[in-house]
Amino acid sequence: MKKIFYILFSLFFLGEVSCNSSSSGETKKTKAEVGEGKAKIRIAYPKIKNINLSFNYTGTIEPSKEVRISPEIMGKIKKITVKEGDSVKKGELLILFDTRLSGLQREQALAAVESARVQVENLERELKRLEPLLASGAISQGEFDKVKAGYDSAVAGLNQAKAAVNLSGYQIKVSRIIAPFDGIVARKMVNEGEVVAPGALGPYGMLTLMDIKEVIVKAGVGEKEIGFIKKGMKATVEVDAYPDEKFEGIVDNISPSADPMNKNFPVEIRIPNPEFKLKTGMFARVKILVESRENALVIPESAIIEEKSGKIVFVVDSGEVAKKINVKTGIEEEGFVEITEGEITPQSRIITEGNFGLKEGARVLVIE
Structure with missing residues (x-):
């Protein structure tokens, strides 16, 4: 009986030793894979590309011309030659009075x-x-x-x-109401046989005529940005009705005074609209191109760190350690930042992730 007990005890002891030895080896192997004492980072290389400084606003599509036609005399309407949505030419008869x-x-x-x-x-x-x-x-x-x-x-x-x-x-x-310009009849408020008088139809008049061969977007520009906006600057406009299209326009007018309600300066962007795709009242997103740089050296925005002394970027040097570079930046666009000063080249390995809290000289491990 004692012999059997001794054999079982020996087998149990050997099993425990084997298990402990196996667990200890597994832990050392994991640490060796991650690289003990190294900070995990991701990198990116600078790019040479064109970059633009743009300001984004919202506004509403408006016609380039709009007139509400009211009668100059009291009279009975004998004939109306148009209906809502009709295109008319300048000088074309719209309404005839008796x-x-x-x-x-x-x-x-x-x-x-x-x-x-x-x-x-x-x-x-x-x-x-x-x-x-x-x-x-x-x-x-x-x-x-x-x-x-x-x-x-x-x-x-x-x-x-x-x-x-x-x-x-x-x-x-x-008594012959004619079109003052080429346009579209947007609204008709009267019918044949009605007797109308000046002012009786309020602000709507008998007809509303719009010219939408060109349209206007009015955007409110804040005080900090209005100094950058100049007449003639290029702009792009997007609307939900055509999500895959961008409509090109220019800054046509800049108001010299701010809106007393919101303190923004009204800015008008004029957009050609030959196919009449843009309709009055549409909500529009406007991007005004303020400045453009060709062949600029740019890096991801996430690489920039703000310190009290200025902006810095961490790069990985040949010894696989982090090196701090002081930089000055220029235009920012779509997640990229222009580098105007600093020891950054297209070959620099820029740290884009894991850079916050990183110390200069720290050993790093680049991960994909």
Whole structure:
């Protein structure tokens, strides 16, 4: 019995020794793989590329021209030649008023002109006849002045009649509402047969005409950025309706005064719109190109560390240790930063991950 117990005890002891030896070897192997005392990092190489300084804003698409057409006279609408969405040319007839009353008034005014002219001519002849009589004393000054007053009144009546002719002619002229420019009928607020008067339709008028061959995006630019924006700068516009397209435009106008509500400066970007893809009221994202650099040396933005003394970048030197480089930066775009000063070359191994809290001279392990 003692012999069996001794054998079992020996086997248990040998098993324990074997297990402990195996576990100890596994731990040392793992430490050796990760590299004891080394900081894990990732690197990237600088690139030579074109880089742009751009400012991003939002705005709303507006027409380059817009007019709300209201009547200049009170009248009945005889004919409307367009409907909403129609394209029209400058000078094209849009609305025609009934001109029968204006025509009759013009005829009446012309008759009054003729009557007043005859009266003026008669009194003028009478005055010429009385002038020598007045000189010879055959008639008194009062008698002459009475005829002269009649003549002056007749001349005034003639002028009034002529004004009535002009007024009726103008009423006939403005009864034809024509397009002031090429555009699209965006809104129609009246129908044939309605009687309308100036101001009766409020701010909408009878028709709204828009020119959207070019459109405008108005963006609000803050005080810190307005000094960079110049008229003529290039801009790109994106809208949700066409997610894969960018529409090119230019800065067309910069307001000299800020909006009193939000303190931003209104800036207008003009965009050609020959296919009428951009519609008024669309929400737009605007990028204004302020500055462009060709063949700039750039590195990932994550490589830049801000210190009290300035900006630094860590690189991996030939001894696989971290080296701190002081740098100055320029334009930032889409995750890349331009390096304007510092000992950085396209061959430099820039630390982009694991660089925060890293000490100069620390041993590093580059991981993929």
